[in-house]
Amino acid sequence: MSFSRAPVKRFNDEIGCAPAPGTYDVKTGGAKAGAVSFQKAERFKPVKPDAAAALQSPRMDVPASPIRRTMSVDGLSEAASAKKEKAGMSIHMKQQKLLEKEIRSLVQQKGEQDRQLHALEEEVKKLEAKLLVATREKTGLAANVASLERQQGELKKTNEFLKNKFSADTSKKKINALSMELMEARNKLDAKDKELSFLQISLEGKVKILEADLSASRATLAALKERNDDLEDLHKETKSHNKELETEMDKLHGVIQELREEIKVLQEYLDTANEDILDLRSKLKASQKALEQLEQQKENGSDELQSSQHAVRQQEQELARLRVVLRRTEEELDQRVAHLGERCLVLEDERARTQEEGLRRVQELKTEIGTLEESRRAEQRELEELKESHSTLATQLGEEQERSRSLKATLEREWDLAAAERRRLEAELEEALDELSTLEAQELRGEEQLHSLQGCNQALQSELDRASEQLHRLSQSEVDRSGAEERLSQLEAQRSGAEERVRALEQEVARLSQALQEEQQRQGCLQQTQEKAREEYARMLLEARTQLAEKEEELECAQDAHGRALSGLQGELEQQQSALAELQKEREERSKALEQLEEERKGILEELEKERKEKRSSIEQLEEERGKVLEQLQEERNSALELLEKERGERSSTLISLEKEREERKAALEQLQKERDDVMEELERERRERISSLEQFEKERSDALEQLEKERSSTIVRLEKEREERSHALEQLETEREEWKSTLEQLEMEKGRIIEELEKERELEKERQERARLEQRRRDSAEGRLGKASRLEAMVESLEEGCAEFQKRLEESEEDRRVLEEQMEKLQQERQEMETRLTQALQQSSNDAEMEKWRSLYEELSAKVQPFQEQLDNFAAERSALLSEKGATQEELTRLADAYARLMGHQNQKQKIKHVVKLKEENFDLKEEVSKLRSQVSKQKRELEQLRPSQAPRFDPSKAFKHDHKENQRPPTTTTLKAGKRPSAAAHSTRPKQMATNSQPKHLKATDL
Secondary structure (H helix, E strand, O other): OOOOOOOHHHOOOOOOOOOOOOOEEEEEOOOOOOOOOOOOHHOOOOOHHHHHHHOOOOOHHHOOOOOOOOOHHHHHHHHHHHHHHHHHHHHHHHHHHHHHHHHHHHHHHHHHHHHHHHHHHHHHHHHHHHHHHHHHHHHHHHHHHHHHHHHHHHHHHHHHHHHHOOOOHHHHHHHHHHHHHHHHHHHHHHHHHHHHHHHHHHHHHHHHHHHHHHHHHHHHHHHHHHHHHHHHHHHHHEEEEEEEEHHHHHHHHHHHHHHHHHHHHHHHHHHHHHHHHHHHHHHHHHHHHHHHHHHHHHHHHHHHHHHHHHHHHHHHHHHHHHHHHHHHHHHHHHHHHHHHHHHHHHHHHHHHEEEEEHHHHHHHHHHHHHOHOOOOOHHHHHHHHHHHHHHHHHHHHHHHHHHHHHHHHHHHHHOOOOOOOOHHHHHHHHHHHHHHHHHHHOOOHHHHHHHHHHHHHHHHHHHHHHHHHHHHHHOOOOOOOHHHHHHHHHHHHHHHHHHHHHHHHHHHHHHHHHHHHHHHHHHHOOOOEEEEEEEEHHHHHHHHHHHHHHHHHHHHHHHHHHHHHHHHHHHHHHHHHHHHHHHHHHHHHHHHHHHHHHHHHHHHHHHHHHHHHHHHHHHHHHHHHHHHHHHHHHOOOHHHHHHHHHHHHHHHHHHHHHHHHHHHHHHHHHHHEEEEEEEHHHHHHHHHHHHHHHHEEEEEEHOOOHHHHHHHHOOOHHHHOOOHHHHHHHHHHHHEEEEEHHHHHHHHHHHHHHHHHHHHHOHHHHHHHHHHHHHHHHHHHHHHHHHHHHHHEEEEEEEHHHHHHHHHHHOOOHHHHHHHHHHHHHHHHHHHHHHHHHHHHHHHHHHHHHHHHHHHHHHHHHHHHHHHHHHHHHHHHHHHHHHHHHHHHHHHHHHHHHHHHHOOOOOOHHHHHHHHHHHHHHHHHHHHHHHHHHHHHHHHHHHHHHOOOOOOOOOHHHOOOOOOOOOOOEEEEOOOOOOOOOOOHHHHHHHHHHHHHHHHHHHHHHHOO
């Protein structure tokens, strides 16, 4: 009686809950947001009717019973499965090509981004080098400023010392020296003005270049940030999908290891077969040696020798034929081993392909895994509970397997002695199969266990048939039965071990398939993509089962071949024994030497008869034991059926609980998806707000820079006008100095005349009166000079304090302008020396009115300088803000470089799981940094608003030097001094004005630059 194989159709059908990988199109055109971006909402399109027809779920078809299936159904199912496999392979090939194109495009984009990053890093390095050079220049300029301040203090001390030692006699020499120094200072001022103009032009060009570089670098940084975000998203998706692939690969490795163990078992089986062949050869050699001994004994009779030689030749031919048969069997086995090796290679190639396909599918499954991370923890808890229940079921299955093994052991012992009751066993087996078929219809989950039992029953039936045939053969061949029985027992033991291993593998495969089906029922509603992976895994299991079936068929073929070879050897041995019996009869008739051989043969026959009797008695005992064992089997089968019914009820209850849990998980997943959508919307809003705030800040900064440029251009124009006015003032001072020289000469002439008159008159009274008057005048002039000196010292101290404050503010200004400041300070020192000398000359000829005018002029000049000071303060504040922005951008660049290096690393797939957690922590840290940066931006905006000029009336630079008091105009023509007269107050008043215009605007120019 033959039994049909298990159906293949239910594993080839595909589930239609989600579209196949090749049924949706990838959009390649249009402007994208980043390096790799696609619309996630349009990933899956409605399935076409052709694809839907090809991708129907396997659960819609009810699996046919493997016992009552005809050959026509097998043929149809195999043809349908072949067509579906071809269609699936074509779809997989298309999908592979599309994914390869996408991967190539992504690799190209990644290369371009790497190049851009390298270029930007080089630009940043260049800017850093420029900054280092500027800082070094700043330090040098600061040192020069300190040295100049020291020189200024020393010059002030010398100025005070010279004030104390100044006298009227040395005024002429000092005036001459001052005139020469003024000429030299004029030349130096012209040269330095040219240098300043050149430096201003060069610095303006550098500033514009740096601003353009900054704007370009910021734009590139924004683009790189967007691309980096896209790459991070892709990297997270790849990691999650790689994790799933690792699980699938572990399962596939387990299957491959099982197949390798089966191959090892087959190799051991082949080794044992080869050893049996070698044993047969050794026995044949022993028989040849015995024949040679017989030939030596046959030397007395030539006729007997010729007949014996003829018989020996026939035996040798038969041995040669046996050797040929054995060689053929060895070649067939070698071919089968090679075929198995090729199949192993094919399986390894398929494993590599599945790995590649899994890596490609990882990119599709990454987007959905982020939402399931939180639900995974809850599922893990539930899985632990299910594992406990599964462990209990596994223990029960282990007990059942132990029982089945004990039953199999008892049946294997009774294989050799079950010829008489074979029909009864077949009827019982048919009844058991009918009962199992009914149980299969009732219990879907117990199908695979029943299939394994049916396979065991079929194997038992085939073994019983073979054992009956062998028993018939053994009854026919009684002479060499002992050796053949030992060989058959060895082969049967090996075959039984191989069958047990195959059954164990089938049970494991069935258990794995049951576990996969349960997981598919649990997680089928959670992820549509996971169902595709499970379908593929079911296909892999189907292929493994088909391979196992093929291997079983090969084992059966090998066993049949071995049985045939053994039967042939037994027939040949029987023929040899009959020939030997004939030779012995002839030898008894012809010679006495053969009588000994006959006696030995009789002894052997007696021993064989004794052994036969013993074996018959043992067979009877085994039959009795077999009856007992069959009764036990029936009892155990009934108990097993009861247990199966109980387990079925328990499983139905567990299924109901699992369905409830599945609904709860669906609700939780929907809530998680909603929360994820809300979080994504909030993140997008924050990103848009941040972008808008940055754009506003950049606009404000650009407006401020434009205002600064306008003010700087206006100040440059105004300074040029002031320089021209200063040159005119210097010319006026020179003319005034010449006039003062002429007045002094006139005074000296008048003094000489007065002395001559006094000598001629020699009037003591007049002289006394004149002396008294002169003494009073001297006293008044001395008192006035002392008051003027004290006032001038107070003014100098106030000026020194103002200079100190101004120098402190200058130290806070830009680093790039320090070179010009040093040059301007040198000019100021020279100007101060000239001013000190001029003030020393003016102190002797100045009055209280001139001091008041000086103060008023100084106050006016300080009021004019204040708006420029506010502009410098605003510029310093903007500079500090720009430096802070530059530091922040540098930190972001370093952070992006570190993140990129981390993303390029972690080639180990086990570390990627930990790296996903690190990326989440970094994302949280980045959000905190964004909040901190926003607070800093708000603070900087407040500082800028505070630094901006208040609502007080600002100084209009267009109205500079256009007051009612026209200080830069030439004074009226002064009359020559006559005897006993001093220069007018107007002439004295013009000097401090001109000195103020010469001294203070230069100082203003330095601050403005």
